[in-house]
Amino acid sequence: MERAVDVVNTMFGYSGAGLMFAEEGRDLRYLVATDERGRSLEGAQLYLGQGPCVSAYEQNSAVTSTDVHTDPRWPKLADRLHPDVRAVAGVPVRLGGEPVGTLNVYQSTAYEWDESDVQALYGYADVIEQLLMAAMAAEEKSALADQLQYALDYRVVIERAIGYLMGKHDMTATEAFTGLRKQARDSRRRVADLAAEVLGEGAGELR
Structure with missing residues (x-):
């Protein structure tokens, strides 16, 4: 700017x-x-x-x-x-x-x-609008990239926790992940953090 x-x-x-x-x-x-x-x-x-x-x-x-x-x-x-x-x-x-x-x-x-001054300023204001839109799009892409990277970084931890819960509670993968996600939401925590706790403590008790 x-x-x-x-x-x-x-x-x-x-x-x-x-x-x-x-x-x-x-x-x-x-x-x-x-x-x-x-x-x-x-x-x-x-x-x-x-x-x-x-x-x-x-x-x-x-x-x-x-x-x-x-x-x-x-x-x-x-x-x-x-x-x-x-x-x-x-x-x-x-x-x-x-x-x-x-x-x-x-x-x-x-x-x-005069009118030429005003129209020139309007035209340049349009250029600034395009710069703002490009910056917003870049920020959205960056946020999405961060989310995808987070999912990749913690995918193994979450999958291991799901496997642990499936064996301990005789659940399907869908049931284990749904329960893990619900408990994370209820406690306002990230799924990956809860998954790491499940694996670390070996508790895995779902509410």
Whole structure:
């Protein structure tokens, strides 16, 4: 995300940029900014709970300001901003059509944002959405890989415990595994941990 924000300035020639993302409670939080001026913009908005970028998130649409120091919509914002933050534009960053944050850019002088600026920012916000989706998919694959590795690592222990229970209680493999899994769930433990205990203690008594 830091690299993605840095590229905004290179591509579009703005004075600075930043990203804010929402937490589970849908409150925006600072993520990354290109410089101190950008951090003052995001910090001021988060402190006051208002500003062009906050409005872009709440309205799920682009919000621009020619000069935030004189914009009557957010009269308290100027006092907390770096003096070089003047014109500001914010567009929502979405996932599945719902806003999850904002992409914010600023100019150090007053500037009239036009439709080409807004559309360019929307296009780049779409790129960030694709990055987020790729990261989420990678995380899901990693979690699945961990689960599969866990199953492989403990397969032998579980199978041995099932064999022990089958012999001790005259059960089928399905009955032994079902009972082992139920007891693990009831005691909020992992099946592999319970299987190791069954083998270690030789108890194997199912409830």
